[in-house]
Amino acid sequence: MERLVNTSVNGAPQWHLQPETNRTLVALSGNWIAQEGRVPAFPESGLKDVPQGTALAFDTAQLGKWDTSLISFLWELKRSAREAHVDFRIDTLPESAHKLLDLLPEIPPTPTPPPPRTFAPVTAVGQFTLDTLNEIGCVSEMGTAAARGGIAALVGRGMMRTVDLMSDLAAAGPAALLIVGVVNFLVGAILAFVGSVELHKFAADIYVASLVAIAMVREMSAVMTAIIMAGRTGGAYAARISTMQANEEIDALQVFGIPIASYLILPSVLALGFTMPLLYLYGCLIGMLGGFVVSFIMLHVSPLGYFHETLQALPLDQFTFGFIKSLVFGVFVGLTSCRIGLKAGRSAADVGIAATKAVVVGIVGVIALDAVFAVIANVIGI
Secondary structure, three states: OOOOEEOOOOOOOEEEEEEEOOEEEEEEEEEEOHHHOOOOOOOOOOOOOOOOOOEEEEEEEEEEEEOHHHHHHHHHHHHHHHHOOOEEOOOOOOHHHHHHHHHOOOOOOOOOOOOOOOOOHHHHHHHHHHHHHHHHHHHHHHHHHHHHHHHHHHOOOOOOOHHHHHHHHHHHOHHHHHHHHHHHHHHHHHHHHHHHHHHHHHOOHHHHHHHHHHHHHHHHHHHHHHHHHHHHHHHHHHHHHHHHHHOOHHHHHHHOOOOHHHHHHHHHHHHHHHHHHHHHHHHHHHHHHHHHHHHHHHHOOOHHHHHHHHHHHOOHHHHHHHHHHHHHHHHHHHHHHHHHHHOOOOOHHHHHHHHHHHHHHHHHHHHHHHHHHHHHHHHHOO
């Protein structure tokens, strides 16, 4: 029989088949380390010249260091021996390699083919609708449980910690003033700049104040502040809760009988529900200031005239409508972010996925709710 040899440089892993009486010897030598990238593969036709029924033994006298790459090689050799009807003997292998090889199945599992993808639009729409309704129900149930926890906290029987509420209030309120102020100032300035270009053609420069005031109070301040909080605070809530989920802290709270809705969700929702309307009012003032700066520089509008026109353009119901809208936005962002964090997986990658999903759902949801409020405002005549 022809001697089949795998040769390599000194120190590299190598093997060769040596025919003997009533058996074939596989001599292993060198260091079989996967990180070195020099581990050989056993060819599919490597045992074609070995007579059927003979034994396949091993000589490991020259074998150096090895890791799982040797086990992978032996497993491929074992599969080839079974197909060639050769008796594969592992009693001459090192004991540790013997034990590792025994852990592998005799026949490798056949990979399950992926299910065929068919074009079923009705099924997809139905499944999406069911999933959406299920999530709406879960969020509503979670909000109801948080509300009950809030009522229990008012009578002194709640599980919410005051330190958690104060920490969330500080993170969602004072810590967000800078970014909310900068964004709303720029939005007000942009509105004034765009409005001044058109209104100047009709000698109606003073109405820039009305444009900025109505746009900021009715729409832009509430929407932009909610989007900022969805990206800043909502993502942080989802990441925090999903991290607790990965570390099994949520499971520990449930084992001790601590309600998740009162202990985790209620402080987050209360913090956003309380600070969002205040941030809305703050954003309105800063946005009007941005509009005034542009109007004063470009149109030379006097401060007293700008202030007077702003007051004339803003009835109280506009502030009331924006205040209610921002409150709903805050509760929505808090509930959806906590829900996404609770349903996240338990790996490190799932934390990032939960944070990203919370930001996307928060922004899209805020815009969708704003469209609903626009319809309501049109119906009631605001």
